[in-house]
Amino acid sequence: MKAVVMIGPCPDAKGGMASVVAVYRANGLFASGDCRYLTTATEGHGLRKLVVAASSLLRFFALLLAGRVALLHVHGASHGSFWRKFAFMRLARLFSVPVIFHLHGGEFRQFVDQRLGSAVRQRVVDTLAACRLIYCLNEEVGDWLRTLVPGAVVQVMPNPIDLRAGAASHAKRAPCVLFLGRLEREKGVFDLVRAVAAIAHQVPGIRLTLCGAGSAGGDVEQLAIQNGIGHLVDFPGWVDGEVKADLLRRAGVFVLPSYAEGMPMAVLEAMAARTPVVASRVGAVANMLEDGASGFIVEPGNVAMLGDAILAALTDGKTTHLMTERAAVRVRTLYAADVVIERLRQRYSELSA
DSSP states (O other), rough: OOOEEEEEEEETTTHHHHHHHHHHTTTTTTSSSSEEEEEEOOOOHHHHHHHHHHHHHHHHHHHHHTOEEEEEEEOOTTHHHHHHHHHHHHHHHHTTTOOOEESSSSOHHHHHHHSHHHHHHHHHHHHHHHHHHEEEESSSHHHHHHHTTOOOOOOEEOOOOTTTTTOOOOSSOOOOEEEEEOSSGGGHHHHHHHHHHHHHHGSOOOOEEEEEOOHHHHHHHHHHHHHHHHHEEOOOOOHHHEEEEEHHHOOEEEOOOOSSSSSOOHHHHHTTTOOOOEEETTHHHHHHHHHGGGGGGETTTTTHHHHHHHHHHHHHHHHHHHHHHHHHHHHHIBBHHHHHHHHHHHHHHHHHH
């Protein structure tokens, strides 16, 4: 029997793309056998990653030879993520198997336009042009892709959220500012520390919880100490599952002050948990939060604006209640896993017919 083959990172790994695949898996996309998943990247040292990718490529080749691939669905992003999938897409093209390229991450445009030589850039363009369909996470990226690859079929496909996990709590929330993600400069964590330091005296009991790991973790901790809030900052490390769900249920506000994003899963998770959200106007965030109707939107890098939004989220209960109720409805209507998976299955049927 022919099946859709989906490729991407290990669903149990860290990161937004892996979280998307994990939701697909948890909601039965791979259970019936008409869609199977091959892991092309995992955590660990370089040799382990190479072995995993090569093994999956061999398995894919064997499925192609046996005539068992109806469609290839590629989850990809910038740099190594794209090149790991390149051989799969070339093989699919050789066997006349249609390809969906599903673009994640917020840096693919910079990767293509600023970091590649003309010959390599053209190879990327040709690879995308050969795809039957390109999924992206927001219309801004979609417009750029249509310019990059004239004639390409480009559609926005939202990330799915598993509404069975991390149900919202009606318990009183603590004045905790929660961040979930990589502790790196482009995620805005330095701005977040400065913003919380500026408003800390106005919010009794305030704490900043920075969940994640990254190259800037030590510098972030030092900055918190320098700004006089070292004693208010917690570093739990990377969290997932029920621990993450519990943090979202308890937090007074979830903040993602990034400089680049696609469609951040953490924002969807916060919306589903009815946790007030403050996030930068990057990627699909303005659409997710209805340009401020379902959460507070700030300009990336604007520390004063970030601090004001966090303060409002923690102190203006009437506004945040209306926002979080709208956010929960929006998630249930547009981003629920069953809704997104049904859209996927319809496209699979159309493209593999």
